[in-house]
Amino acid sequence: MPANAYAIMAEFETPAATLSAAYKVREAGFRNWDVFSPFPVHGMDQAMGLKNSKVGWFSFVGGCTGYTTGMLMIWFMNAIDYKIKIGGKPMFSPFSAFPPSYELTILFGSFGALLGMLFLNRLPRLHHPLLKNRRFALAPHDRFYVVIETSDAKYSENETRRMLESLGSRHIELVEE
Amino acid sequence: MADASQGVLVPGHPDLRVQGPPIELEREPLVNNTRGPGWISDRIASVIEGPTPRWWKISFGISVVFLTLCFSMILWLMSTGVGIWGNQHPVMWGWAIINFVWWIGIGHAGTLISAILFLLRQRWRTSINRAAEAMTIFAVMCAGIFPLIHIGRIWLGWWLFPIPNSNGIWPQFRSPLMWDVFAVSTYFTVSVLFWYMGLIPDLAVMRDRAKTKIRKFGYGLFSLGWTGSNRHWSNYEKAYLILAGLSTPLVLSVHSIVSLDFAVSQLPGWHTTIFPPYFVAGAVYSGFGMVLTLLIPLRRLLKLEDIITVRHVELMCKVTLATGSIVGYAYAMEFFIAWYSGNSYERFLFFQNRAADPFIIGPLFHIKPAPYWWGFWTMVICNVVVPQFFWFKKCRTSMFFVFFLSILVNIGMWFERFVIVITSLQREFLPSNWSYYSPTPMDILQYLGTFGLFFTFFLLFLKYIPLIAIAEVKGVTPQADPHHPLGGAKIGEKH
Numbered sequence: 001m002p003a004n005a006y007a008i009m010a011e012f013e014t015p016a017a018t019l020s021a022a023y024k025v026r027e028a029g030f031r032n033w034d035v036f037s038p039f040p041v042h043g044m045d046q047a048m049g050l051k052n053s054k055v056g057w058f059s060f061v062g063g064c065t066g067y068t069t070g071m072l073m074i075w076f077m078n079a080i081d082y083k084i085k086i087g088g089k090p091m092f093s094p095f096s097a098f099p100p101s102y103e104l105t106i107l108f109g110s111f112g113a114l115l116g117m118l119f120l121n122r123l124p125r126l127h128h129p130l131l132k133n134r135r136f137a138l139a140p141h142d143r144f145y146v147v148i149e150t151s152d153a154k155y156s157e158n159e160t161r162r163m164l165e166s167l168g169s170r171h172i173e174l175v176e177e
Numbered sequence: 178m179a180d181a182s183q184g185v186l187v188p189g190h191p192d193l194r195v196q197g198p199p200i201e202l203e204r205e206p207l208v209n210n211t212r213g214p215g216w217i218s219d220r221i222a223s224v225i226e227g228p229t230p231r232w233w234k235i236s237f238g239i240s241v242v243f244l245t246l247c248f249s250m251i252l253w254l255m256s257t258g259v260g261i262w263g264n265q266h267p268v269m270w271g272w273a274i275i276n277f278v279w280w281i282g283i284g285h286a287g288t289l290i291s292a293i294l295f296l297l298r299q300r301w302r303t304s305i306n307r308a309a310e311a312m313t314i315f316a317v318m319c320a321g322i323f324p325l326i327h328i329g330r331i332w333l334g335w336w337l338f339p340i341p342n343s344n345g346i347w348p349q350f351r352s353p354l355m356w357d358v359f360a361v362s363t364y365f366t367v368s369v370l371f372w373y374m375g376l377i378p379d380l381a382v383m384r385d386r387a388k389t390k391i392r393k394f395g396y397g398l399f400s401l402g403w404t405g406s407n408r409h410w411s412n413y414e415k416a417y418l419i420l421a422g423l424s425t426p427l428v429l430s431v432h433s434i435v436s437l438d439f440a441v442s443q444l445p446g447w448h449t450t451i452f453p454p455y456f457v458a459g460a461v462y463s464g465f466g467m468v469l470t471l472l473i474p475l476r477r478l479l480k481l482e483d484i485i486t487v488r489h490v491e492l493m494c495k496v497t498l499a500t501g502s503i504v505g506y507a508y509a510m511e512f513f514i515a516w517y518s519g520n521s522y523e524r525f526l527f528f529q530n531r532a533a534d535p536f537i538i539g540p541l542f543h544i545k546p547a548p549y550w551w552g553f554w555t556m557v558i559c560n561v562v563v564p565q566f567f568w569f570k571k572c573r574t575s576m577f578f579v580f581f582l583s584i585l586v587n588i589g590m591w592f593e594r595f596v597i598v599i600t601s602l603q604r605e606f607l608p609s610n611w612s613y614y615s616p617t618p619m620d621i622l623q624y625l626g627t628f629g630l631f632f633t634f635f636l637l638f639l640k641y642i643p644l645i646a647i648a649e650v651k652g653v654t655p656q657a658d659p660h661h662p663l664g665g666a667k668i669g670e671k672h
Contacts, residue, residue, distance in 0.1 A: 039410075
């Protein structure tokens with residue numbers, strides 16, 4: 001094994017083959033591995049044993065922040081800092097303050113979802129060993145890759161390669177760091 | 178592909194036949210000719226990678242001319258004042274507000290396609306959502322210009338935002354106009370976020386196919402190092418679902434709040450509770466009109482007929498029919514309530530100031546024709562009669578006819594806002610205050626100018642950004658389904 005190998009990469013041509021390969025890799029007890037596909041494959045999260053994504057929490061916190069910000073801001077501006085009496089209406093009413101607060105809930109919640117997704121995925125990232133690999137450029141096009149990192153405790157070059165071959169991959173290569 | 182009605186022979190099991198659904202239950206595929214994922218990337222990317230077509234250059238040139246017109250008119254307005262427009266007492270809201278409501282309504286179809294149809298699991302949305310979302314963003318930009326320049330002193334536009342200023346005054350949140358500021362700016366921001374998130378995997382496709390250094394850098398930078406990892410997809414899909422879930426109440430609220438600008442006032446014709454749902458339906462209706470106007474020529478010019486199929490056009494026609502009929506119902510209900518309420522101002526407005534034409538209703542009831550009776554009837558014909566053609570499959574499948582009707586839809590919805598804004602204002606409570614509104618050439622040129630802004634951005638979008646969501650379209654093909662024979666599934670294999 002070259003000293004600078006990052007991972008072993010096996011190419012598959014159909015989502016079905018990739019899905020069954022993912023089941024086997026997971027059953028074999030690997031931890032530092034991943035599947036790469038041009039689109040999200042139905043059932044792959046289950047095959048890989050991924051838990052429900054945590055993005056929802058980021059969005060929830062964002063939404064709560066937005067609503068509170070809106071209500072407090074309007075209350076402070078129109079009822080505390082500069083009061084203007086208009087038509088005998090109350091200085092602060094949750095009803096007239098609701099529409100802007102509602103919009104801020106959505107605004108902050110959406111930022112929470114997008115930024116939470118990027119944070120959980122550790123993106124943006126300017127460099128990735130796989131993105132240097134020429135063959136891997138097909139990943140967003142029409143190929144599927146099962147990648148097992150060399151840092152995985154169960155990794156051994158010959159056995160892992162043999163296992164991936166037995167799963168039906170026709171192209172297996174080592175990816176440089 | 179084997180004919181499903183005959184049953185599919187299973188290799189290795191000569192006596193086993195898998196029965197497909199009966200032919201009449203079978204759906205037309207979303208991507209024609211069983212195109213696979215590779216073909217989809219190649220086809221959509223070739224729009225960007227191929228030589229720039231002549232029609233693009235010509236239309237871009239024209240658009241830039243109109244864009245220049247747009248900014249020249251703004252400059253004229255800034256240097257002279259809103260007096261160059263036809264706005265006069267009592268019609269203080271002229272074309273600017275009509276155009277604002279019209280453009281922002283157009284945007285609504287994009288969000289409906291990207292968010293509401295996603296939540297409803299309408300897989301056909303994938304072929305059209307990217308272009309429709311781009312349309313949304315550019316339409317909201319055009320819309321945003323109008324209230325901003327309508328305030329007259331544009332350099333004080335920032336007073337609309339809750340920014341501390343030297344006067345120590347804050348915006349007044351009891352006014353629906355302030356709600357509008359928040360609704361529209363949130364709508365724009367969230368639309369951009371949603372659009373960009375959908376773009377990340379497709380920019381990665383473009384990055385990995387890029388041949389030139391500039392493209393590699395540009396697409397590489399904006400794709401944020403996306404690899405297509407399934408661990409990433411898992412978070413991505415969740416975030417996408419949440420954004421769709423947030424955009425749905427957003428899009429419904431935006432036009433509701435726009436309608437509250439009118440409905441919260443006391444004016445007959447504006448002061449109605451039906452406005453929020455009626456405005457939202459009208460917005461979606463006009464937006465689908467614009468999506469059809471844009472996509473019918475594009476699918477032909479860019480040879481995307483396999484991805485934006487006739488079925489897609491038909492489905493869009495059906496949404497147009499549904500929302501157009503809701504709009505028609507709202508018109509009828511407005512008239513009914515005006516009559517049923519017994520309020521003489523409401524009755525006057527709807528019957529004598531809007532509907533009374535010089536040929537039938539006027540002579541029949543011995544009333545003078547309404548000043549803008551032709552605007553009202555253009556609106557009714559384009560918004561109530563025109564969509565009824567979409568009941569017929571023959572009309573829905575004729576691309577030329579659908580294109581023609583979609584233009585009428587756009588015209589009709591512009592006239593709806595015209596009728597609402599102008600007729601209500603020009604005949605107010607005191608007859609001594611009445612006047613006749615007419616736009617100036619500057620009004621018209623400013624409106625035409627925003628088309629330049631819209632089409633300049635839209636054409637640039639076509640040239641540099643994948644106009645169809647590549648990853649999403651791939652995801653709805655049978656080749657992407659691990660349980661479909663085309664996705665490599667074998668009979669008897671268990672997951």
